[in-house]
Amino acid sequence: MRASEVLLSATDIIGDRGRIYGHPRINQTRIALRLQQMLEIPITDHQACLAMVEVKLARITETPGHTDSYIDAIAYLAIAVQLQTEAD
Numbered sequence: 001m002r003a004s005e006v007l008l009s010a011t012d013i014i015g016d017r018g019r020i021y022g023h024p025r026i027n028q029t030r031i032a033l034r035l036q037q038m039l040e041i042p043i044t045d046h047q048a049c050l051a052m053v054e055v056k057l058a059r060i061t062e063t064p065g066h067t068d069s070y071i072d073a074i075a076y077l078a079i080a081v082q083l084q085t086e087a088d
Contacts, residue, residue: 010075049080
C-alpha cells in the first residue's frame with residue numbers, strides 16, 4: 001500500500017467517524033473524561049487521541065501485518081493535531 005493511499009484511507013476514516021460520532025472534540029473529550037476518572041490525573045482531548053495511538057501501536061506489535069491499525073493510528077494522530085491547534 002502506497003503512503004498516499006494510507007493517508008487517503010485515514011482521511012476517509014476521519015470523515016466516517018465524524019459522521020457517526022460528531023466533531024472529534026466531543027468524542028475525544030468524552031474519552032479524556034473517562035480516562036481521568038480511571039487514572040485520577042488530568043487528560044486533555046488531544047492526549048486521549050495519543051492514548052488511542054498507543055493502543056494501535058500495541059496492536060501493531062502483535063499483528064504487524066494488519067494495516068488497519070496503522071491507518072487508525074495515523075487518523076488519531078491527525079485528530080490530535082487538529083484538536084491541539086484549532087480554536088474552540
